[in-house]
Amino acid sequence: MIPTFLKKAFGRWKSLFKKRRGTMKLGLYGPPNSGKSTLANRICLDWLGQELGSVSNIPHETREIQIKEQVTIKSKDGDELIFNLIDTPGIATRIDYEDFLKYGMTAPKAKKRAKEATKGVIDSIKWLDEMDAVLVVLDATQDPYSQVNITILGNLQARNVPVMIVANKVDLRKANIKRIKTAFPQYPIIGVSAKYGKQIDEFYDSLFELADR
Amino acid sequence: MLTLHIVPYNEIADLTSIGRIRKLLNLAKEDKIVLLEGRLRKEEEAELIQATMEEINKDFRGIELATIDAISKNSDGFAKFKNAVASVILGDRQGLTVIGPANVVKAIKKDPHKIELLAREGVRRRKR
Numbered sequence: 655m656i657p658t659f660l661k662k663a664f665g666r667w668k669s670l671f672k673k674r675r676g677t678m679k680l681g682l683y684g685p686p687n688s689g690k691s692t693l694a695n696r697i698c699l700d701w702l703g704q705e706l707g708s709v710s711n712i713p714h715e716t717r718e719i720q721i722k723e724q725v726t727i728k729s730k731d732g733d734e735l736i737f738n739l740i741d742t743p744g745i746a747t748r749i750d751y752e753d754f755l756k757y758g759m760t761a762p763k764a765k766k767r768a769k770e771a772t773k774g775v776i777d778s779i780k781w782l783d784e785m786d787a788v789l790v791v792l793d794a795t796q797d798p799y800s801q802v803n804i805t806i807l808g809n810l811q812a813r814n815v816p817v818m819i820v821a822n823k824v825d826l827r828k829a830n831i832k833r834i835k836t837a838f839p840q841y842p843i844i845g846v847s848a849k850y851g852k853q854i855d856e857f858y859d860s861l862f863e864l865a866d867r
Numbered sequence: 868m869l870t871l872h873i874v875p876y877n878e879i880a881d882l883t884s885i886g887r888i889r890k891l892l893n894l895a896k897e898d899k900i901v902l903l904e905g906r907l908r909k910e911e912e913a914e915l916i917q918a919t920m921e922e923i924n925k926d927f928r929g930i931e932l933a934t935i936d937a938i939s940k941n942s943d944g945f946a947k948f949k950n951a952v953a954s955v956i957l958g959d960r961q962g963l964t965v966i967g968p969a970n971v972v973k974a975i976k977k978d979p980h981k982i983e984l985l986a987r988e989g990v991r992r993r994k995r
Contacts, residue, residue, distance in 0.1 A: 745916065746929070747916055747919060747929050747930050747931060747932050747969075748919075748928055748929030748930060748931065748969035749920070749923055749928065749929055750928040750929070750969060768923070772920040772921070772923045773920075775916065775917070775920045776917050776920050776921065779913050779914075779916060779917045780917075782913065797976070797977075799977045799978055799979070800977070801912075801931075801932045801933050801934065801975070801977070802916075804934065805909070805912045805913055805916065805932075808909035808912065809909050809910060809912070809913045811909070812908075812909040812910060837979075
């Protein structure tokens with residue numbers, strides 16, 4: 655039995671995919687280090703044979719909007735979804751260059767990274783208006799009640815942009831999807847490990863299920 | 868010494884979005900922890916983050932932000948309706964917003980019903 659609010663959420667996705675197949679902009683949003691670029695790379699590697707951008711354990715590795723156009727995903731039935739995949743810099747409310755020093759960076763490099771990261775956050779927020787649909791990527795090992803998560807989801811809701819939450823890093827023992835479901839019961843949620851490809855087929859299927867309803 | 872600045876909703880009710888954001892951000896830049904009665908609009912929260920990023924420098928490292936709703940997501944339909952009506956009449960004065968400068972506030976932990984603010988030890992004070 656699927657709750658009504660989930661049906662509505664899936665229904666919005668369905669109509670959007672039907673209307674805009676081939677032209678839609680699918681954004682990846684979330685806090686830093688949640689695995690947005692890892693997921694983008696997984697999608698691009700699986701379907702285009704090449705990665706989109708670099709990934710790192712150091713926060714704010716992605717500091718510019720990255721776009722891969724015309725990504726085509728095929729279902730087992732031969733159905734196709736075509737979209738432009740947009741990987742965005744992680745959104746944060748604070749950026750302290752001293753945090754980067756802990757990763758062994760020199761002070762000038764850390765300051766440069768911090769400056770670029772602030773611009774990246776601004777760009778991510780500006781791009782909210784451009785998105786046709788968004789995957790909000792959350793680290794399933796982290797507290798989901800962060801204000802960044804709430805602000806991202808609230809802004810997408812205010813803009814009527816269809817959203818699915820991707821609970822990433824489910825390969826880690828501390829991962830807790832239930833906590834994310836409790837925090838955001840109104841959104842469809844799928845757990846994946848973008849790094850190891852765990853449940854990635856279910857992730858692709860869920861995009862098709864959403865599209866076909 | 869930590870300074871807590873309480874902002875009643877009346878003080879921002881008649882301001883434009885930019886005015887609200889400037890007021891709150893200016894207080895945070897003075898190393899004050901701001902306790903706002905009510906909430907900013909969703910778009911204003913994003914604009915606050917954007918404005919914060921534009922002003923980050925060697926002295927100002929950003930903010931910690933948390934909001935708490937007046938009613939829970941699991942509230943029944945009548946409670947939500949009452950809340951919506953109150954918001955229309957009174958503005959977004961329900962709930963609570965906490966904003967703290969990152970060099971004063973280490974972290975804000977939140978669950979749906981409470982906010983815990985962890986202050987830094989030996990706060991770096993800016994020269995004025």
